[in-house]
Amino acid sequence: MTYRYQSPIPVLAPYVRTILEIDTAAFPTSSDLPIFTNGMPAMVCKTETNPDHQPQHIELMLFGTSVPGDYFNLTDGSSITTFFFKPFAMPAIFNLAASKLLKEPIDLFDLMKSKSTSLHEQLRETHATASHTDVLNDFLFQQLKRNRRQCEIIQTVTDQLLVDTVVSLTTIQEQLNITERTLQRMFKKFVGISPAQYRRICQFHQSFDQLKEGEYDKLTDVVYDNGFADQSHFNRTFKEYTEITPGAYLRSGLKPKTE
Numbered sequence: 001m002t003y004r005y006q007s008p009i010p011v012l013a014p015y016v017r018t019i020l021e022i023d024t025a026a027f028p029t030s031s032d033l034p035i036f037t038n039g040m041p042a043m044v045c046k047t048e049t050n051p052d053h054q055p056q057h058i059e060l061m062l063f064g065t066s067v068p069g070d071y072f073n074l075t076d077g078s079s080i081t082t083f084f085f086k087p088f089a090m091p092a093i094f095n096l097a098a099s100k101l102l103k104e105p106i107d108l109f110d111l112m113k114s115k116s117t118s119l120h121e122q123l124r125e126t127h128a129t130a131s132h133t134d135v136l137n138d139f140l141f142q143q144l145k146r147n148r149r150q151c152e153i154i155q156t157v158t159d160q161l162l163v164d165t166v167v168s169l170t171t172i173q174e175q176l177n178i179t180e181r182t183l184q185r186m187f188k189k190f191v192g193i194s195p196a197q198y199r200r201i202c203q204f205h206q207s208f209d210q211l212k213e214g215e216y217d218k219l220t221d222v223v224y225d226n227g228f229a230d231q232s233h234f235n236r237t238f239k240e241y242t243e244i245t246p247g248a249y250l251r252s253g254l255k256p257k258t259e
Contacts, residue, residue, distance in 0.1 A: 064101025
């Protein structure tokens, strides 16, 4: 059995602590299992070969805090490639909350069914453990790019709505070349509310700031500057977040403007 530690490629270095490769098919240099730190999330690719040294069974598992020691008990001809992650890596790479991995490991082939066939075939076609590492490096890099793109989209939309409450969600979707369903799904995952709900919050904050700073001549200016349909819509939204109407708020201490 041979084993070696690999440093992660530069693009993965912020997320991966180290990579451990164990291969029982190689010329033996040690009979002892390598020392490795536990307690951190990990991705483990375990390959078992047939008598002709062809990959027969491949597992790709995510572990939340510890990889069980018996998982490293290997039969002749089998190998393991383990990526030990930094604590915050799971959401960034896999869009997974760390809490989901605390109870039991996750089978990546089941989790990513739309991509698992291609990944499985790539791993089957590469016999050397080092080649498995190359395949998995590329897989993680593509995951990181995909999820980074989602984060960038959410940041773009939320920032735009904060400064422009009049812009329509349809316009934003067209600018980013995404569907309404995609935007809804991203907001639910990253923000926890719908785009429409978030926009209402932004409308309220912008209008509240205008009232507080006195940046208007009459309330209808605030209504239309912030994309409210009419005065009633503005009053309902304002009361939803403050429990009083805009007029009552102004009378409570600010110098009133023309209503």
